[in-house]
Amino acid sequence: xxxxxxxxxxxxxxxxxxxxxxxxxSQKVDVLSKTAVExxxxxxxxxxxNEDLSTFTTYFPKTFNLASYINNSETLQNLLHLDVNLxxxxxKPQLVEKILxxxxxxxxxxxxxxxxxVNVDEIGTFITKNPLILYESLEDLNVRINYLQSKxxxxxxxxxxxxxxxxxLMFSTPRIDRRLGYFQKKFNLxxxxxxxxxxxxxxxxxxxxxxxxxxxxVIKEEMGFTDSELKKLLLKKPKLWMMNQRxxxxxxxxxxxxxxxxxxxxxxxxxxxxxxNYIVKQRHMFLQKLGxxxxxxxxxNFIPIMALAEGTDTEFCKKYAKCNIDDFNMFLKTI
Amino acid sequence: xxxxxxxxxAAIAYKTLNGLLCVYKPACVSxxxxxxxVITNLCRDLNALPDRPLEKRVEIQGPTNDAMTVxxxxxxxxxxxxxxxxxxxxxxxxxWATHLGLFSSGVLLLGINDGTKLTYLINTARLTxxxxxxxQLGKATDTYFWNxxxxxKSSFGHVTREKIDKVIxxxxxxxxxxxxxxxxLHMESQTMFDLASQGLIRPASNKLPVIYGIKCVHxxxxxxxxxxxxxxxxxxxxxxxxxxxxxxxxxxxxxxGVQCIRQGKFDLKLALLRKHWQLxxxxxxxxxxxxIMEENSLLLKxxxxxxxx
Numbered sequence: 001x002x003x004x005x006x007x008x009x010x011x012x013x014x015x016x017x018x019x020x021x022x023x024x025x026s027q028k029v030d031v032l033s034k035t036a037v038e039x040x041x042x043x044x045x046x047x048x049x050n051e052d053l054s055t056f057t058t059y060f061p062k063t064f065n066l067a068s069y070i071n072n073s074e075t076l077q078n079l080l081h082l083d084v085n086l087x088x089x090x091x092k093p094q095l096v097e098k099i100l101x102x103x104x105x106x107x108x109x110x111x112x113x114x115x116x117x118v119n120v121d122e123i124g125t126f127i128t129k130n131p132l133i134l135y136e137s138l139e140d141l142n143v144r145i146n147y148l149q150s151k152x153x154x155x156x157x158x159x160x161x162x163x164x165x166x167x168x169l170m171f172s173t174p175r176i177d178r179r180l181g182y183f184q185k186k187f188n189l190x191x192x193x194x195x196x197x198x199x200x201x202x203x204x205x206x207x208x209x210x211x212x213x214x215x216x217x218v219i220k221e222e223m224g225f226t227d228s229e230l231k232k233l234l235l236k237k238p239k240l241w242m243m244n245q246r247x248x249x250x251x252x253x254x255x256x257x258x259x260x261x262x263x264x265x266x267x268x269x270x271x272x273x274x275x276x277n278y279i280v281k282q283r284h285m286f287l288q289k290l291g292x293x294x295x296x297x298x299x300x301n302f303i304p305i306m307a308l309a310e311g312t313d314t315e316f317c318k319k320y321a322k323c324n325i326d327d328f329n330m331f332l333k334t335i
Numbered sequence: 336x337x338x339x340x341x342x343x344x345a346a347i348a349y350k351t352l353n354g355l356l357c358v359y360k361p362a363c364v365s366x367x368x369x370x371x372x373v374i375t376n377l378c379r380d381l382n383a384l385p386d387r388p389l390e391k392r393v394e395i396q397g398p399t400n401d402a403m404t405v406x407x408x409x410x411x412x413x414x415x416x417x418x419x420x421x422x423x424x425x426x427x428x429x430x431w432a433t434h435l436g437l438f439s440s441g442v443l444l445l446g447i448n449d450g451t452k453l454t455y456l457i458n459t460a461r462l463t464x465x466x467x468x469x470x471q472l473g474k475a476t477d478t479y480f481w482n483x484x485x486x487x488k489s490s491f492g493h494v495t496r497e498k499i500d501k502v503i504x505x506x507x508x509x510x511x512x513x514x515x516x517x518x519x520l521h522m523e524s525q526t527m528f529d530l531a532s533q534g535l536i537r538p539a540s541n542k543l544p545v546i547y548g549i550k551c552v553h554x555x556x557x558x559x560x561x562x563x564x565x566x567x568x569x570x571x572x573x574x575x576x577x578x579x580x581x582x583x584x585x586x587x588x589x590x591x592g593v594q595c596i597r598q599g600k601f602d603l604k605l606a607l608l609r610k611h612w613q614l615x616x617x618x619x620x621x622x623x624x625x626x627i628m629e630e631n632s633l634l635l636k637x638x639x640x641x642x643x644x
Contacts, residue, residue, distance in 0.1 A: 052398040065419075067412040071392065077411055087419035278361065278609075313610065333359055333603050334594070335440065 066090045066099075075102050082111070083124030089131050099131055110134050113141060117162040130166035140172075147173045151180075152191075157199045165202035179205050186216070187231050201238035211242070218245045223252050229267050237270040251277045255305075259284055261295060265305055275309030283308045283316060286331050290321060345384040345421060348614065352377065352427075353449035355457075355624040356617060359606035362440040362592065366431055373445065373612050374427045380614035381422040382415075389413050432457040433464070433598070436570030438480065441466075441595030442606045447621075453628070456635040461537050461566045462599030463547060463642065468590060470577040472557040475587035479574035483589070491586040496554045502583045503549045503561070506576075510546040514538065517545055518640060535642040537566060544568040546576075547642070558591075599634055600627050 060069065066086045070076045079099075080086065090096050110133070111123060118126050127134065133141075148158050161168055168176070183205065184194050198205050204212070219225055219240065225233065233240060240248065251273050255261050266272065272280065287293040287303065294301045307320045317325045342348045360369055392410040397403040415421060432444035432454040442464075446454035472491035476483030519539035520527040530536055538545045546565040553560035561580075563573065574590040581588025596603050605627075607620050628634060 050400045052400050054396075054398050067418045070411040070417055076417075080411060080414060080416060083416065086417045087415075329608060332608050333606065335362070 064090075066096060069100065073100070075100075075104055075107065078104060078107055079127065082107075082127065083121075084131075085124070085128040088128055095131055098135065102134060106134055109138060113138055114162075117145070117159050119163060122163055126163065126166045130170065133166065133169060136170065141169050144169050144171070144173055144176070147176065151195070153195055153199070157195065160199050161202040165206060167206050168202055171206055176205070179209070182209065187234055188227070189231070193231075193235060197235060197238060200235070201242075204238045204241055207242055214245055215241045215243070215248070218249055222249055223256070223263075225263060225267065229263065233267060233270055237274070240270060240273060243274075247277070248273060251275070251280070254281060254284075259293075259295065261305055265295075269305050272305050272309045280308045282332060282335065283321075285335060286321060286328055289331060290323070292321065342384065342614075342618075345381045345386060348381055348384060348618070349422065349426075351618055352447055352621070354447065354621040355432075355450045355453050355628070356445045356447055356620055357601045357605045357607065357624055358443050358445055358612065358620075359603070359608050360435055360440055360443040360595075361609055362438055365437050366435065366443075369443070370429050370431070370445065371424075372609075373447075373617070374424050374429055376612050377427065377447075377614060377617065378420070378422045378424060382420045384614075386415070386421060430454045433462075434569065435595060436593070438482065439570045439593040439595060441593075442598050442601055442603060443595070444598060444601060444624075450621075453635065457599070459541075460599075460635050460637055461541060462634070463537075463564055463566050464568070464595055464599075465597035466561075466563045466565070466568075466573060467552070467594045467596055468561045468563055468573050468577060469592040469594075470559055470561065470580070470588050471591050472559070472581065472584070472586055472588045474589055475578065475581065476589045479571070479578040480590050481592075487587050489586045491557050491584075494556060494584050494586060496551065498584060499551050499554060499559060499580070502580060503551055505583075506580070507546065507549045513543075514545050514547070517543060530640060533639075533641040536640045537637070537642055539640075541567055544572050562596075600631055 057072070060072075063069065066076060066089070070080065070086070076086065076099075089099060114123060114126070145158065145162075148161065153161070171179075180194055180198065183189060183197060184191075189197065216230070219233065220227070220230055252266070254277055255266060255272060256263070284293060292301060292303065294303060295305060296302065297304075303320050307316060311319075313328055314325050317323055317328050321328065342351075356373070358369070358373065360366070390410045390413040391407045394406050394408050395403050396406055411417060428446075428448050428451050430446050430451045432446065435441065435443050444454060444457060446452070472494055473489060474485055475487040475489075477486050478484075514536060515522065515527070515531060517538035517540065518527070518530065518536050520530065535547055544565060544567045546563060546568070548562075548564040550562045551559060552562045561577075563576070570593050573593050577588050577590040601624065605620070605623060607616055
């Protein structure tokens with residue numbers, strides 16, 4: 001009994017308490033609604049209005065691509081007129097947020113700056129590759145250009161470096177300096193040679209240094225080129241240092257160990273290492289079948305090594321294999 | 336070349352890309368890689384074709400409390416630079432009819448878009464496939480193929496063409512017997528006799544390999560080449576066949592290459608080489624495959640277990 005009593009009294013106390021708070025809450029709501037009515041001239045959004053509402057923007061829901069925003073955003077339209085590929089930028093969501101917050105002034109200043117270094121038609125692809133450059137301050141960019149000038153790069157060189165490698169200007173001066181120093185020390189290059197290398201393949205300087213190190217190992221230790229040959233290769237075909245090391249070794253393996261081409265010839269024609277292995281392989285096997293695989297320049301019926309990598313199959317058949325293209329195609333269906 | 340002239344824009348070209356495609360699979364290229372290359376090339380070629388004009392959008396401008404103007408403006412969202420290329424890899428469905436191992440090369444049937452249904456039919460119809468299997472005497476490897484470790488070496492001077500032919504004829508006879516056992520009928524029934532009198536028959540299940548014919552087409556000791564006609568076979572089975580042949584010849588042998596030269600009515604002549612995996616050649620090839628299937632309606636839905644029908 002006593003327990004029930006206790007419960008009932010406590011519950012009634014609780015109910016009264018709740019009622020009190022309810023009253024105070026409803027009073028507050030009243031106050032709120034009154035102020036709302038005072039602030040706006042109409043009490044409901046369903047009522048008609050004579051005001052100009054065209055300045056209100058529509059509600060933008062969350063989206064997966066920039067296409068839903070572009071018809072309302074002048075910045076994005078400007079970027080599109082520059083031929084920037086927005087569909088590529090939106091693949092990286094962290095970039096999209098930054099791009100949307102850009103102002104037109106930002107872009108304008110940047111274009112006025114970059115047009116001295118990059119061809120006007122290429123500005124679009126430049127920004128597509130590195131949209132974050134719009135966020136770098138122009139002073140920094142100027143300092144980085146000045147650094148190149150102080151290192152005696154000619155204006156043509158600077159133009160080539162900046163337009164071929166959109167990421168170059170993102171790197172701070174000490175960082176670029178360290179990297180140029182690394183290449184100079186590692187490959188024993190003279191000042192002019194460093195300049196030649198960075199103009200010839202500007203992307204190599206800002207490339208992943210670990211990758212460069214492993215490729216150096218592959219070319220020097222696994223392929224067996226000497227240090228001086230390494231330097232000549234680097235200055236002639238810096239792209240070898242940006243390739244996948246496994247593919248590189250596979251190609252070298254076929255050319256050197258199967259076709260028995262000496263290091264010297266490969267050093268003189270490093271382009272053959274840039275060609276896909278299957279193309280070299282099938283042409284070599286075809287020549288072998290015809291008995292024309294003669295790669296020594298001092299003997300007759302010499303076939304230059306580049307014939308295996310360059311040109312179309314028709315040209316190859318006509319000039320070197322001396323047969324019809326159909327024969328070659330037929331051969332390809334037997335391997 | 337005539338097919339490519341009819342293609343006015345990418346949409347029409349895309350609609351024609353429904354059907355079977357016969358490609359030449361190079362060795363050491365996986366089927367997934369091959370599929371990916373074909374479809375990437377198709378997307379590249381379709382995106383290079385003339386595109387449709389950009390869509391327009393209606394925009395109602397001006398203050399809302401006054402007379403508003405209706406304007407037709409360009410829809411920036413429709414630009415390929417904004418919404419991405421018109422054709423992407425996900426737009427294509429692609430499947431192969433029968434599997435061909437990583438190290439095998441040769442004729443491969445691919446179905447693109449609606450052609451994926453045809454590849455299913457081809458798979459269930461169990462078309463015979465012809466292979467050229469290259470082998471070498473004197474060495475055995477743990478995988479029975481050139482990529483394995485050498486486990487045994489033996490002399491092979493005593494092997495002659497006649498000896499190979501003898502062993503092969505014996506193998507073929509043994510397989511012919513299993514062919515009748517695999518038909519699913521009682522061996523001593525009249526139905527079985529009627530079926531067997533019509534010639535070769537296809538197996539009831541798709542699990543066990545059945546070999547219809549083996550022939551030695553090239554022998555230059557230690558290298559030799561067999562031509563094998565079979566269904567339900569797979570590359571590893573053909574490797575073991577070479578190994579068994581070596582054992583029966585009292586030496587050892589391993590397989591150096593497997594090449595599929597025919598599947599049903601689709602042969603090497605039809606197959607597209609890797610350099611020809613381009614839109615114009617693919618459309619021509621699809622036309623050819625289509626006409627082959629129209630001429631041989633029983634190819635996809637065989638009515639009898641007999642191979643001849």
